[in-house]
Amino acid sequence: MILGTTITLAFRAIARHKLRSFLTTLGIIIGVAAVVTMTTLGNGATAAVREQISSLGANILQLRPGQGFGRGGGGPRPPDFEPDDITAIANQLTGVRAVAPQASTSGIAIYEGSNWNTTVNGTTAAYFEAQQWKLESGRLFMPEEEEAGKPVCIIGSTLKNNLFRQEDPIGKRFRIKGVSCQIIGLLSTRGQGGFGNDQDDVVVMPIKFVQRRFTGNREISLIMVAVDDAYDSAAVQDSLEQLMRERRKIKPGTADNFNVFDTKQISDTLTGTTTILTQIVGAVAAISLLVGGIGIMNIMLVSVTERTREIGIRLAIGAVAREVLLQFLVEAVVLSCLGGVIGLGLALVASLAIAPLMQVPFIFDLRINMLAFLFSAAIGVVFGYFPARRAASLNPIDALRHE
């Protein structure tokens, strides 16, 4: 008997028991749908995290005084960075694209009747190059403005929207922390940062102005070193650490009193975490697929018992054992493949519906869909074989007498 006929027969047998066939495949349907939906959403989440992190600015080394994130508990306060450090890093290290200092504070910005609490970043024009952050309109700081610490500023789109609404802010003056300041540039919108913060809620000013009027010292709390894409950030990090130890006269064997943080590490760690989570959830869902396979085996065994007479008739008519085996095997595989297809459809609908709710992009991964389908077919073969072999090994005389 040819395979095509066997498949036709399988479809006929399935159509004869529609409800039972549906209930049989339900396990596979749910299993495939669960695996594919989970992995699709997980991949979307990974992609979302990666995108948010890349918006931080790719490959930036953050140089901070002290060890770790804080400045440490006891002991002497580690010294801040000097303006000369910036020049030294820019001139003495290879593989550095841009170096920018940063001194941050926060304060209320007021324009006419509106006010808005925002972040103030004191830095240089190199900041925008390091962050690869383009201007929407206006211009960057002039060197003489940076040198003199003039009250000019470049604002983010969130601040602009809240203070100026539809107005063009370029050339306007507003007050920040009680000081009047002229807007010379408007930044393009960047969206959420890697930690959920709004990167566009910011006022960028020359660092000397911030130091003189707001922080009241010459503190540089952070140096951003943008690594050239052509260079390995780990190697640049090593030479940066070496340079800073020399400049800060740290004796060999003593710990650094500064730390370098690679944003690429956050990126790798976070995407790694979501990938592992996706795999775990996918594996849990795969167990339901296995349970679905056992469901198919159950029903096929029941079906073999129920159809013992039919098998007897087929054997008497002249079916060889192989043909009976094939018939039941094909039936199991057709059932599980049907379940697989319905499951994939369900997964598509579910992913499309849930992705916007989770605020992750919908990414259709053909590989995972193919894999889930092939897996469901394999389940049909594996769990259909035992009942099929039982059917094929029946004695025709006993099978015909079966009540």
Next chain:
Amino acid sequence: MPKCGPVATRGVPKETPMANDDKRLVTRDAKADAQAVIEMAKANAANPPPPTPELHSPIIRLRGVTKTYGSGPTAFQALKGVDLDIERGDFVAVMGPSGSGKSTTMNILGCLDVPSAGSFLFRDHHVETLDRDQRALLRRKYLGFVFQGFNLLSRTTALENVELPLLYRGEDKATRYRLGMAALDKVGLKPWWDHTPAELSGGQQQRVAIARAIVTSPDVLLADEPTGNLDSERSVEIMELLTDLNRNSGITVLMVTHEPDMAAFARTIVHFKDGLVERIEKGKAA
């Protein structure tokens, strides 16, 4: 539609009747079947048929056939050495009380079971030497079955039931339809082709079963109490149908029955008793 390919006939001695008959072997799976036929030929070589086949050698020849179920002290000998010849074209009724061995004999004649000892020659093949699948192929090619309980597939139309044996022969859809409808026409059920067994009367169901048995134009039709579940009027109709198939289509009919009225339609009546053939008599139809 490849009939039995050249592979199938190669290696089979031309003088054995098998070689000619194998040309009727119709299956897509020619290779596997060819192998089976070669095996059968080998089996025959091991137990060579009479060197000079008789002109009218019987289609079925049982010699000293015994059948023992179980072993040891609980062993039960159902057949105690049956000798029986059935001529081609005969209509044989097998009668006898329960436990006389007639069902066991029918199972052996239907190639569903093998004898414990003795020889069963079917078309000069030693069936007792064939394995399960080879006997299945023999049934597929030469035998048709009709059962007491009709044994049709439920929720399946009459035509689909009748087409079933053709599926295993690998016939294409058009041939299946043509032969299936012709068989239904022969049993007078052509207008009922799309009815399921549940929508047919007992007599009609048995006629569908007969159509299924003859759709492959078998040599031998084995009927196990075909009228056992029918009233006398339907029974006579079925017997007339079997008689007609025997006379006009040349099918050898073997029938087990309890009822002398039904046995009367046969040409030969074989009486079984205690696992042996008690006597053979000529029926009224002879």
